[in-house]
Amino acid sequence: MNNQAALSQISILKSGIQTTIQDLGRTGYRHLGIAQAGALDRYSLILANKLVGNPEHCAGIEIMIGPVEIQFHRDTWFALCGANFGAELNGRPIAKAWRHFARAGQTLVLRGAIKEALAYMAVDGGIHNEIILGSRATDMQAGIGGHFGRALKKGDQLNIGTPRHFQRSVGVQQRIWTPEVRAIRGPEYSHFDSDSQRKFWRQAWKVSSQSNRMGYRLIGEANDKRSSNQLTRIEQKELLSHGVIPGVVQVPANGQPIVLLADCQTTGGYPKIACVIEADLWKIAQTPIGQHFCFIEVDHALAIEAQQKWQRELARIHGAANV
Structure with a gap:
């Protein structure tokens, strides 16, 4: 050199x-x-x-x-x-x-x-x-x-x-990391039984050591140790392959969710129970292996509002830093 x-x-x-x-x-x-x-x-x-x-x-x-x-x-x-x-x-x-x-x-x-x-x-x-x-x-x-x-x-x-x-x-x-990640319902949310829907929002999820840049695999930590921490579909029918993006929460056959991240594939066949909002996807990335977080349900309007708030925050920071 x-x-x-x-x-x-x-x-x-x-x-x-x-x-x-x-x-x-x-x-x-x-x-x-x-x-x-x-x-x-x-x-x-x-x-x-x-x-x-x-x-x-x-x-x-x-x-x-x-x-x-x-x-x-x-x-x-x-x-x-x-x-x-x-x-x-x-x-x-x-x-x-x-x-x-x-x-x-x-x-x-x-x-x-x-x-x-x-x-x-x-x-x-x-x-x-x-x-x-x-x-x-x-x-x-x-x-x-x-x-x-x-x-x-x-x-x-x-x-x-x-x-x-x-x-x-x-x-x-x-921003300060908190163990609460906001998400909206996914297209196949109704494919899961009511107990699984409740568990998705109410139980803590641990980031598995099998996680990588393609996706974080989650392990459920049920509050009631007598119950299963897996998510169960009403019907176990196969889905046609469909487009997926970072933030989508898929549920494979083992009933343990996967949050797709930046290196994720472009198509998939697992049902999508939810999607993490753009403004909170960084929280997933910053959760260490073995640590827990919970999903918090929000609607599309709040997801858009959170994204707009993020953009305003970045604009303010840009003005403060440009000296």
Whole structure:
């Protein structure tokens, strides 16, 4: 690597597990069987981008399991949002949801999630890997996008864009994770018996260790230990394959729901009991393996209102951070 290239790159010294380049994903290609991919917690990536003056769709780094170490090769403004990973810049602890300045040669260390599950790093100018089908996002199932279609590993060099200049560091308040996830009824809600409908909304659901970026598999924690925690359909008839999107809650034959996430398939045949609203999908992504949450039923009007509130919040943050 020559000196000129070094000025526009960052180096991965330690990669952790499943650290990837992500933006807001690919849109307009689901009819071709191409998954959305992109950040699991879109809110945190957008927030990090706004803190460093990037458009919200810029690519950043999604960090799932540490430790991760990143070295900067030019003076760089960066931001970390999402989970607290015990971050240090050259041995100095730094806060999440703040814009920080790193000198060329300094190293950022992310030890591991203290609470919640995912951290997002944005740098001024964004990560500049190849754009494929309108996105820089890593789709590991298809092996496209990101850095050669795979998770990052030690020794990888990532190009970054044109630097920005700010007067000072600045921080914003992040949303606080709560174990309540709002959802609307799905198209096949009526296919489940009344007891299953009640259990879906009233019992706690634990994120299974079999979860991944395609979907979080849930295990029911029934309040009454004598009753089954599985969801039961009135009729066990097969459904025709149909389109699905992130947020859909499917129920396979074992009666344990799956919440589809960014890397989910484009079609499926399981009944859809519910769909997590867009404004709360980040809560699913930030729920650690083994932790619990509950679904809260809302209607379409409230789902739209929550999305509009989210957009107003991001606009306010953009104004506060652009100094």
